[in-house]
Amino acid sequence: MNAALLDFPPAGPLPRDLMERALDPHILLGMPHLNGNGLSETWLMKELGHRHWLMLARHLGIDNADFRTAEGEEAYAAICATSLAAARFDTVCANDILTIHSRLSAVSRTQTSTRHELSVYGRSVGTVELISTFVHRRIKGNNHSIARVALREAQAQRFEFSPLAQNAADIRNGRLGTHFGFPVLANKALQTFKFDPSTSQEFNGAGLFYFADFQAVADRALENWFPSSGPVIRREVFFLGNIEKHESVFFDLIACFGKQNAAYGQLRRENGKVIAKIFSMWNILC
Template sequence: MLPTIDIETPAAAALSPVCFRLGMPHMSASGVRRSWVLREACHRHWLSIAAQSGVTPSDLRDLTGARVMASVVACTLKGDSAAFREDDLCQFVMTEPPSAQNGWRSQLQLRAPGKLLCAEILTSFARRNGRSNVKLGVPDLKAMFQADRGHAAARRAALLRTLGRHDRDRAQRENAPPHISFEILEDDHLNGVGLVYFASIHDMIERAERNAAPEILCRFPMRNRRAHFFGNLDVGDRLEVTARASVHSLAPNPAVTVQSHAKRASDGAVIACAESIYGT
């Protein structure tokens, strides 16, 4: 049996496989909570990056001394979260750590006997340029943190960035009304550095998907989701999400794709886009 969580160093916490039993903090009514999987994946992703500089995440600074934060560019989830049940004995394993060579992309797996949920995280680096979350900027990074986007291992990261730009351009031309709107609340949506956490936006997109086609999507599990993030919001602003479902096939192998985009109500800026596949 693998050891339980033992956080002695950032590198050990990020890279060591962890064995644990699923309980209520990990669960939703239909299985393991996807946003929890993404939060844990990003936490270990960021621990791994900070460990490469020999510090904890809260001590990572740029050349000017400003705190550097991980800004999630994209995430993907693949697998059936509904297959996981309370009391399942699971392993959380990082199968590919983030590095400058792969464009700061990581892959992690939640494993249980006969069950697998794969998470992928792609990040860039950000710093504050004032108190507003709208005004995040690019930090003055050490050379070791400059992504090698020409490296062969960075091809997947480049593809995700290209898909994200394509989705954002399409969303900027979209004038359809939102299916659902969310007010940004400090206690519900902000993380420890005061930014709206990407996993919170992921939850809002998932709710909008269900709201767009509840009679279809409630019947099938979500198999794959690709999400991209382009900005942040301040408390009191609203995120307005529009989602459209397309049925690609029916019985015996139903498949439904939902494309979503989320805009900041204060200025109409596209904050996130997603494409999700539901089916058997």
């Protein structure tokens, strides 16, 4: 008698298990993580953004980062502000082990902060904070229609004050006069850099211009205008909107301090709508 054998595929790991693996604090660094100045800020922001979303999903008690509105529609934990401080990325090399210690806190009913302490063999190489808020498209497929939305999983909880979140709110509402010593309300461009994003390179899986590429565009412009600029040591980015695919984006240099190696600029759409304000400080290459 012949018995038919049923070929059952082996059971794979559950998403929840993979979330925990992705949040392992230690990463062996290689070429994907580095650039000509050491640790890649763009890679790092993508990695920390991923961790931010996974930590948020775990905080909300769901098995993956599939966020939904109260009506069951797709929502995104959009990054609305980032802060990088005390960066020493030029000291990081291939085969180093980067350790990331992360902490999540709610800063309002709709906003969440994650703070990430970065170190290599116990030596601090920087601190990053990310602030996110849930958003959705009011018009399907239209990145200009992004708006905030509440999630059905959101619950009453204790909020923790975040200066970064407060500055983001003040910039959004025109209440912040100066930041990094620059006049925030100034908008006359000293120089302008045009960039045409690639759908396959600068947009994420949600079809949005990736938050980590905002600062990457700023770096392209700053390195063009200041060739001796070296690794970034401090940066804050405040996000105010997004762009459509195949739409050009412009980086305006609003002000700069040569002695402090600092610059303030803004990203805007073709129609003039400002989508980000970016404050940067960097070392000078020898």
